[in-house]
Amino acid sequence: MSGARLQVLVCTVALRMGAIDTEGYPEVDEVEYLVCCQSPDGADISAAKSALESRRDITVRVFPDRGLSINRNHAFDIATAPYVHVADDDISFCREGLLRVIADFEADPSLDIITTRSTMPEPRVFPPNGHDLATVYRYYHTISFEISVRRSALEAHGIRFSPLAGIGAPFLTAGEEELLMYHMLRSGMKGRFADVVLSVHPGLTTSAHSGAKAGVVRAKGAVMRIVRGNTAAFVRYPLEALRSPAPTHKALLWLLQGFFYSIRNRHQL
Numbered sequence: 039m040s041g042a043r044l045q046v047l048v049c050t051v052a053l054r055m056g057a058i059d060t061e062g063y064p065e066v067d068e069v070e071y072l073v074c075c076q077s078p079d080g081a082d083i084s085a086a087k088s089a090l091e092s093r094r095d096i097t098v099r100v101f102p103d104r105g106l107s108i109n110r111n112h113a114f115d116i117a118t119a120p121y122v123h124v125a126d127d128d129i130s131f132c133r134e135g136l137l138r139v140i141a142d143f144e145a146d147p148s149l150d151i152i153t154t155r156s157t158m159p160e161p162r163v164f165p166p167n168g169h170d171l172a173t174v175y176r177y178y179h180t181i182s183f184e185i186s187v188r189r190s191a192l193e194a195h196g197i198r199f200s201p202l203a204g205i206g207a208p209f210l211t212a213g214e215e216e217l218l219m220y221h222m223l224r225s226g227m228k229g230r231f232a233d234v235v236l237s238v239h240p241g242l243t244t245s246a247h248s249g250a251k252a253g254v255v256r257a258k259g260a261v262m263r264i265v266r267g268n269t270a271a272f273v274r275y276p277l278e279a280l281r282s283p284a285p286t287h288k289a290l291l292w293l294l295q296g297f298f299y300s301i302r303n304r305h306q307l
Contacts, residue, residue, distance in 0.1 A: 042070035042095075043120055043140050044186070047113035049106060050127035052077035055098075056086040062130025062238070065095055069136050073098045073127075074113045076105075105206035107199035107214045110182075114189075114198060123186040124215075128240065135236025139186045142232055150191035151222055151229030153180045154236040160246050164231065171219070171229030182215040183237045187222070195225040200307050203257060205244065209299055210307075211253030212244050213261040217307060220265050250283040252292050259296025264307060271297060 048071055050058065055075050063071055073090060077083055077100050087098045101112050110124065121143050125131075139152050151171060155164055165175040192198075197218070201207065204214035223229060241247070248254050258278065263271040275293045282289035300307055 041068070042118070043068040043144075044070075044123060044136060045117050045119040045121070046071045046123045046125050046131060046136075047110065047117060048073045048125045048127055048129075049109040049113060050075050052079070052081040052083050054127050055083055055090070058086075058090065058127050059130070060090065060093060060096065063093075063096070064131060064133040064136070065093075066133055066136050068140060069095065070119065071096045072113060072117060074109050074116075075100050076103055076109050078102050078104050105201055105204065107201045107204040107207060110204075110214075111198045111201070114192060117189055120189055121186060122189050122192075123236070124182045125237070126183055126239075129183050130238040130240075132235050132238065135232075135234045138232055138234045139236065142230070143186075143188060148228055149230060150188045150227035151219075152186040153184045153229065153231050154186065154234055156181060156184050156237040156239055157235055158239040159242060164233065167231065167233035169231040171231060172223050180215060180219060181239075181243060182218075183239065185215065185219070186236075191222075191227050195222070195227065197221050197225060197227075202303055202306050203260070207253075209253065210257035210260050210296060211248070211251065213257035216261045217264065220261075252284075252288075252295075255282060255284055255289050255292035256296035256299065259293035260300035260307065261296075262293075263297045263300050264304075268297075 052075060090096045090098050099116060135154050142152055143149055163177040165178050169175055199214050200217050203210045203217055205211055245254060278293060279286045279290035
């Protein structure tokens, strides 16, 4: 790859790579798509790889391991463009949003993070255009495929996704984007919301379709402790357990398990 200003980092696994629909990948000057595929069992993905790479703006890299956050870190490690956008394999992208991200980064060299709108079935709350991401906006939380980053800032601060959070992680099967945003902003990286649609997600996110599962609730407990602090998290857990789609007693237990797991693994989360 060469010449791209923005690379879209698409993470997938061998069983899903053949289903990637490139109709949703607009051909845009200065935008390239980097597909990182995990194939721990050595599945033959040569046909799917060739089909994707028949487009000159798509490159595929294959890795023999597991875990979404590990795969996202592979993408960060091998990306070459100044700006990168985090993505999943079931996303369609909008030309206007891609161009807006490039333009905003180019216009403000001090800007390190841009979050954008996504279109999806779940109801969402978004802040006004230009909102400073260091300031909490009530009910707003960003999803991984809404995050674009200046790659040099990631490298300067040594920030990556935690392999202990996200799909395929051993105990916390969500929360990786919240932790990434927390560490980026805590490091002093400057972020802003751009009120433009960049991504379209046809289905429910992990927190919506798997919100009653132990790994997702544990991740919420861990993220709350890290972001809010011990006391604030403890005070909030009973209400979160009541609101959880899981049975209240189980949700409270899992929240507390996430709390203590995040303490034991604080240097990796």
